[in-house]
Amino acid sequence: xxxxxxxxxxxxxxxxxxxxxxxxxxxxxxxxxxxxxxxxxxxxxxxxxxxxxxxxxxxxxxxxxxxxxxxxxxxxxxxxxxxxxxxxxxxxxxxxxxxxxxxxxxxxxxxxxxxxxxxxxxxxxxxxxxxxxxxxxxxxxxxxxxxxxxxxxxxxxxxxxxxxxxxxxxxxxxxxxxxxxxxxxxxxxxxxxxxxxxxxxxxxxxxxxxxxxxxxxxxxxxxxxxxxxxxxxxxxxxxxxxxxxxxxxxxxxxxxxxxxxxxxxxxxxxxxxxxxxxxxxxxxxxxxxxxxxxxxxxxxxxxxxxxxxxxxxxxxxxxxxxxxxxxxxxxxxxxxxxxxxxxxxxxxxxxxxxxxxxxxxxxxxxxxxxxxxxxxxxxxxxxxxxxxxxxxxxxxxxxxxxxxxxxxxxxxxxxxxxxxxxxxxxxxxxxxxxxxxxxxxxxxxxxxxxxxxxxxxxxxxxxxx
Amino acid sequence: xxxxxxxxxxxxxxxxxxxxxxxxxxxxxxxxxxxxxxxxxxxxxxxxxxxxxxxxxxxxxxxxxxxxxxxxxxxxxxxxxxxxxxxxxxxxxxxxxxxxxxxxxxxxxxxxxxxxxxxxxxxxxxxxxxxxxxxxxxxxxxxxxxxxxxxxxxxxxxxxxxxxxxxxxxxxxxxxxxxxxxxxxxxxxxxxxxxxxxxxxxxxxxxxxxxxxxxxxxxxxxxxxxxxxxxxxxxxxxxxxxxxxxxxxxxxxxxxxxxxxxxxxxxxxxxxxxxxxxxxxxxxxxxxxxxxxxxxxxxxxxxxxxxxxxxxxxxxxxxxxxxxxxxxxxxxxxxxxxxxxxxxxxxxxxxxxxxxxxxxxxxxxxxxxxxxxxxxxxxxxxxxxxxxxxxxxxxxxxxxxxxxxxxxxxxxxxxxxxxxxxxxxxxxxxxxxxxxxxxxxxxxxxxxxxxxxxxxxxxxxxxxx
Numbered sequence: 001x002x003x004x005x006x007x008x009x010x011x012x013x014x015x016x017x018x019x020x021x022x023x024x025x026x027x028x029x030x031x032x033x034x035x036x037x038x039x040x041x042x043x044x045x046x047x048x049x050x051x052x053x054x055x056x057x058x059x060x061x062x063x064x065x066x067x068x069x070x071x072x073x074x075x076x077x078x079x080x081x082x083x084x085x086x087x088x089x090x091x092x093x094x095x096x097x098x099x100x101x102x103x104x105x106x107x108x109x110x111x112x113x114x115x116x117x118x119x120x121x122x123x124x125x126x127x128x129x130x131x132x133x134x135x136x137x138x139x140x141x142x143x144x145x146x147x148x149x150x151x152x153x154x155x156x157x158x159x160x161x162x163x164x165x166x167x168x169x170x171x172x173x174x175x176x177x178x179x180x181x182x183x184x185x186x187x188x189x190x191x192x193x194x195x196x197x198x199x200x201x202x203x204x205x206x207x208x209x210x211x212x213x214x215x216x217x218x219x220x221x222x223x224x225x226x227x228x229x230x231x232x233x234x235x236x237x238x239x240x241x242x243x244x245x246x247x248x249x250x251x252x253x254x255x256x257x258x259x260x261x262x263x264x265x266x267x268x269x270x271x272x273x274x275x276x277x278x279x280x281x282x283x284x285x286x287x288x289x290x291x292x293x294x295x296x297x298x299x300x301x302x303x304x305x306x307x308x309x310x311x312x313x314x315x316x317x318x319x320x321x322x323x324x325x326x327x328x329x330x331x332x333x334x335x336x337x338x339x340x341x342x343x344x345x346x347x348x349x350x351x352x353x354x355x356x357x358x359x360x361x362x363x364x365x366x367x368x369x370x371x372x373x374x375x376x377x378x379x380x381x382x383x384x385x386x387x388x389x390x391x392x393x394x395x396x397x398x399x400x401x402x403x404x405x406x407x408x409x410x411x412x413x414x415x416x417x418x419x420x421x422x423x424x425x426x427x428x429x430x431x432x433x434x435x436x437x438x439x440x441x442x443x444x445x446x447x448x449x450x451x452x453x454x455x456x457x458x459x460x461x462x463x464x465x
Numbered sequence: 466x467x468x469x470x471x472x473x474x475x476x477x478x479x480x481x482x483x484x485x486x487x488x489x490x491x492x493x494x495x496x497x498x499x500x501x502x503x504x505x506x507x508x509x510x511x512x513x514x515x516x517x518x519x520x521x522x523x524x525x526x527x528x529x530x531x532x533x534x535x536x537x538x539x540x541x542x543x544x545x546x547x548x549x550x551x552x553x554x555x556x557x558x559x560x561x562x563x564x565x566x567x568x569x570x571x572x573x574x575x576x577x578x579x580x581x582x583x584x585x586x587x588x589x590x591x592x593x594x595x596x597x598x599x600x601x602x603x604x605x606x607x608x609x610x611x612x613x614x615x616x617x618x619x620x621x622x623x624x625x626x627x628x629x630x631x632x633x634x635x636x637x638x639x640x641x642x643x644x645x646x647x648x649x650x651x652x653x654x655x656x657x658x659x660x661x662x663x664x665x666x667x668x669x670x671x672x673x674x675x676x677x678x679x680x681x682x683x684x685x686x687x688x689x690x691x692x693x694x695x696x697x698x699x700x701x702x703x704x705x706x707x708x709x710x711x712x713x714x715x716x717x718x719x720x721x722x723x724x725x726x727x728x729x730x731x732x733x734x735x736x737x738x739x740x741x742x743x744x745x746x747x748x749x750x751x752x753x754x755x756x757x758x759x760x761x762x763x764x765x766x767x768x769x770x771x772x773x774x775x776x777x778x779x780x781x782x783x784x785x786x787x788x789x790x791x792x793x794x795x796x797x798x799x800x801x802x803x804x805x806x807x808x809x810x811x812x813x814x815x816x817x818x819x820x821x822x823x824x825x826x827x828x829x830x831x832x833x834x835x836x837x838x839x840x841x842x843x844x845x846x847x848x849x850x851x852x853x854x855x856x857x858x859x860x861x862x863x864x865x866x867x868x869x870x871x872x873x874x875x876x877x878x879x880x881x882x883x884x885x886x887x888x889x890x891x892x893x894x895x896x897x898x899x900x901x902x903x904x905x906x907x908x909x910x911x912x913x914x915x916x917x918x919x920x921x922x923x924x925x926x927x928x929x930x
Binding site for chain 2: 298373
């Protein structure tokens, strides 16, 4: 593997050679690096440098250049193709497996993308066009339609011969077996193929209990399947069980990463960016954050309304206002903890929708325990400050009780809302991750105020209030 | 694949047969399911049912039973072994690849684990014991030490013959090539092995540019390597480049999931649970949440101190208190957004430590844009309420300005702290994910109050204050 230090040397050399116009030296370096390493190097170059290096590499070794571009990710990869003619782009895309090409086409500027698709279509390489017919995030869009399938009557020896003709650089571990009407009937691992006699028929050596996914399956389902059955590729079938493509484990890893990125961004309270942070244009970034921020802000305005109801109490006992941020934020914090724990447990399938009752029982007790703990800490703090600084006047003990009791209630309520909100989201068909930390905090802020001032009204009645 | 409906039928039948003591029927079902499906079924059974079903299966087909147990996860799997004799457990563990056995041993009760390890050691199956010598979360702990390696002089035909003797059910795609002192010198894919003449020497057909990981490498590094080079297994070497094991892509997927689970739990403001939510004992769950909650609470107490400084201002202008939650929570929300975006971008390597300055510039402008937006919304809200309800007295316009200007400052500050805190964490060698939403919110609450009341002091001087 290329170490970090080595990489820095490579980048520095490439920069120097680019400046000097030393094309031969430059190409010598570029040709030695693995596609993934090239992509990493490209990431560290400026836009101009990257484009020059890529153009030089294209002229020398088109297939290698496109592999590196593909590793760079669809977004940045596509930007390297902009400015070329549609004819040129379609030729370059033909170097890649159709599923990778589709990813790139999606990020090309609209007009260029259309012309390119048109050209690909006319050239009988309509695979890319076909993949695009399927909805985003489905197996049909993600699969590689070039699948190595043979009939049941093929012998192991014939299969090896066909394998030799097939070529291709994709991850490749299974031979799929189909009947005369293209139905998927079995699978043979390369390993098994190695171990049987050349005369053995696939029918007799195949596993007929094949794990497959439907062409319309959601990508999340594909990921779950590959993960739980520990396979490195899964065949994709249409409604009639006809083999139409495969999805390999490297794509599944990308799916898993994308899904968790989305979850984390939502938990943080923004919309999913759908592209790397650094590649997201400034105003898109602002827009994806602004929407939720404004919604939360409108919700949070209810705190001003709630506080307005207690304006007289605050005027009479300003000391109450001092603890407002402390009390409500504790509810938000405990709610944020509970929400993220449950969102992740739901995403991993550790907790199912019907477990809500068990979770609720557990979280009520967690909330009481945590709230009790914070209540004690707050009590000690207020009492200490009273004896040390005389901060809270004659009613210090009642204030200490107000804050402590309110904390138990608010933290319990925060924990409960935080843990139940993801279930509610899921039940409504929304993404549980949308019950973000800020969302829970906002919810708890408003209700927390009401809890706090209600406790105050009871405890302080007749003295401060 | 077993559909959901099918699974429910299976579970119902198993329950019924268990109650009836219909062992033969029960075993017929258990033997037909795939290990991963069995594990899923086990998850839906009660503890007692699960144990009975597992015990029956062990008696019939020990290897199958252990595969299912392994799929169940280390935690729950280990609990199914408790109560058996150490002799028994060590025999059962021998059915699994050493890396899976290690996972289980770690979760056995201390005394049982020790006796089991002792037994395994005495029986010359010391692989498990050796794996446990390596630190947790390193390649050495995770690898499967049973690796298929051959010398450079081996011919392709001999390799196939040895493969036939080897057996084993593990994911298996590469033959590693070693020199006479066990140094890793090359790799041959099964596919290549299929396509070359039986007389070809491995030396001549191998790829000598092997991607490998050191035995002490962190699991995160292993995952990055497998992901970026699109391989399905990676060899593990010691300091002298001697081949000592392999890590397969299914383990890498588990690593990726565990790492993101940890990140999400930390972002939510608790410690990483290190085990599934449902399997975490109640008091462990409370402890893992309490620690951060108390730390944040102590931090948040500074809000009470800060508010204390402004007590006189609040007493003179109670209306100021009404907007405290609104203003500070907006800072917390925007900070939480920024933090989670940056934490994820850092985890994916989209953003590196040295990019902090670019991110900071970008986030300052994002913060200004978002703060400006919320400022406008707040202004409209206060002015409207004034005209509709006369809520805010004579100084309504000044109050509107105070809140709006404070919002710009607080949101900008929230965005900035949220985006920079993960960098600071990383720089200090801590996990960027520790800059959780609640942490950022707490930080911003305290400073937000100061910003708000300072703006108020300037805008309202001579009128309300």
